[in-house]
Amino acid sequence: MSLTAKKPALPSDDKRWRIVNGTMRRYGFSRDALIETLHTVQESFGYLDKTSLRFVAESLRVPLSQAYGVATFYHLFTMKPPGKHVCLICMGTACFIKGADSLLATAEETLGIKSGETTPDLNASLTTARCIGSCSLAPAVVFDGNTLGNLDPATIRKHLEGWKPA
Amino acid sequence: MSPEELEQLAKDAQAAREQAPHALNICMAAGCLTLRSEAVKSALEEEAKRTGSACRVRGVGCMGLCSMGPLVVSEPGEILYRHVTPADVPELISTLDVAPLARLQCPREQAFFQRQLNIITENSGRIDPDKIDEYLAFGGYEALLTCLTEKTAAQIVLEVSKSGLRGRGGAGYPTGLKWGTVAKSSGTHKYVICNADEGDPGAFMDRSVLESDPHRVLEGMIIAAYAVGASRGYIYVRAEYPLAVKRFTIAIREARRLGFLGSQICNTQFSFDVEVRIGGGAFVCGEETALIASIEGKRGTPRPRPPYPAQSGLWDMPTLINNVETFANIPSIMRRGPDWFASIGTAKSKGTKVFALSGKVRNVGLIEVPMGMTLRQIIFEIGGGVPEGHHFKAVQTGGPSGGCIPEQFLDLPVDYESLREVGSIMGSGGMIVMDDSACMVNVARYFMEFCMSESCGKCIPCRAGTAQMYELLTRMTDGSATLRDLQLLEELCDMVASTSLCGLGQSAPNPVLSTLRYFRDEYIEHIEQKRCRAGVCACSPAEVSA
Secondary structure (H helix, E strand, O other), rough: OOOOOOOOOOOEEEEEEEHHHHHHOOOOOOHHHHHHHHHHHHHHHOOOHHHHHHHHHHHOOOHHHHHHHHHOOOOOOOOOOOOOOOEEOOOOOHHHHOHHHHHHHHHHHOOOOOOOOEEOOEEEEEEEOOOOOOOHHHHOEEEEEEOOOOOHHHHHHHHHHOOOOO | HHHHHHHHHHHHHHHHOOOOEEEEEEEEOOHHHOOOOHHHHHHHHHHHHOOOOOOOEEEEOOOHHHOOOOOEEEEEEOEEEEEEOOHHHHHHOOOOOOOOOOOEEEEOOHHHHOOOOOOOOOOOOOOOOHHHHHHHHOOOOHHHHHHHHHHHHHHHHHHHHHHHOOOOOOOOOHHHHHHHHHHHHHOOOOEEEEEOOOOOOOHHHHHHHHOOHHHHHHHHHHHHHHHHOOOEEEEOOOOOHHHHHHHHHHHHHHHHHHHOOOHHHHHHHEEEEEEEEOOOOOOHHHHHHHHHHOOOOOOOOOOOOOOOOOOOOHHHHOEEEEEHHHHHHHHHHHOEEEEEEEOOOOOOEEEEEEEEEEOOOOOOOEEEEEEEOEHHHHHHOOOOOOOOOOOOEEEOOOHHHOEEHHHHOOOOOHHHHHHHHHOOOOOEEEEEEOOOOHHHHHHHHHHHHHHHHOOOOOOOOHHHHHHHHHHHHHHHHOOOOOHHHHHHHHHHHHHHHHHHOOHHHHHHHHHHHHHHHHHHHHHHHHHHOOOOOOOOOOOOOOOOOO
């Protein structure tokens, strides 16, 4: 049935929509592919927005409210475009015991934003993670996908200063 | 595949391993990778090629002692090298034929290795997790083939029951009993789910097992599917573990290639296949009914049980959900027999447990010990104790559902019951050591913030209760609390624990209750004297410098 139902057109000729469509096809456009598809959208576009949610919801025949509910329920999905650089501070127990909160305070002060925010020039985002599982390196921070361990406030400040546009 | 064919494959794989006179195994699991072990591996490969050394460089899984990474083991002789950098590589390779490089050698004789008992982690750090041949060389899939060709489903369930294996996700439900229930339940389809949504902060056992020996988990899942009559399986992995996802996906592909997955596995009537599902970063999805909702593509909110997933789970069909470590035990139990497994551990908790030892302890890393080992042996012998200048204060087990165990219980043998008696739980295996620089009120607040943010919002006791408890704990840490607040906190703990819908809410008060039980004086100090003896809370700024 799902194979014959009419599919909505791709929102634009942006190639990334075909990647998104590919994920849905792989799951036979079944409804339980919602989360997997949203992962693909976020990997491709960096975040979710109204256009992508509507497209995915219509393609998988789930109510838009359900797609929005899922997108906002799971912490990993974001509805805001991320900054050019992303600093993720692990707040797991081992990192917490070894001073992750002072790292977070330093990062907030250096970037001038709170956790979960992005600088107005979209240069840097600051987020926290529940635990990235790198407890042997506590406290750990992920700078643009690179995990660094045994950090102190001075090092994180130096790193973040380096991101600032000249 | 016939047993003879498998035996031949295993022999070939063994021969291939032994072909080179030397092998250098370098850890490619998350801990060492973060310490740039990838660069060391490339340097080893280049240097071996440049010098024409007959040495095989192999990327392997976790060797346990993560704080000493990047770790390299040279074979034969199993000589362990620590903190290896690309600059050390030429010397390392040129001394292979001579003598161990003493400068980098890490003694194997230390308690960290000697006191462990490796069952689940027996292949970790020895085999290349991306190659099924390497797993076959150590007897991989032998247990599956024996089960499919020589045992009935009922026999397998009986053996699992006899082994005494209990769920390694934390609650310790007897695995055989669960399998038996699913096997007896009727449905047009049955499912097997591997719970790899390792959400407890400070826990990385499942990640390590999946990154180091994914086929072991897969083999356990296939045997389980045969035993309960399931045709389809899922593994639900946290999105925070991309490497585990990648390695398990490769494992599935390789297993399909050799016919251990798919239709008519090993020429029997049994068909089964597995799919990877990636989580969305919600702690509550570790709860089995929430996890099922998430696989169905919905918000991960739990539902009341019964019915249990064993009767009505994924798409309302009988579903077996076990944790990564539980499945990882199965091949060994099938190969070596339930009596062997039951001979390890304590009267009620059998086998070993993998712990992620971290926090204020010298040897940070992953360890596997027999059940019943004391906390003192784990923390002070294996872990090497608390670093110089500080004193042990408590050890936290069980994550946000667990508790803090004080010094007086250090000689407690670790098993499901003993930990519960002292107000904590086994949990999935995170063990975080705290010293006198930790404030127990602040630790309780930390976990309450966690539960508050991770509460799915479905039931009120958890949604509103955790927020109120967090508020009360914040008052204590900032110095504005009264003794009435403490009383209120205790009342709320009782209410949230007894009326929440799922395990998250029911156990959310545990970190508060356990710290209240053993460190009540710290709470009183915060309230009456506005003093934090560890000097971390805002209520006593004068002591921050301490």
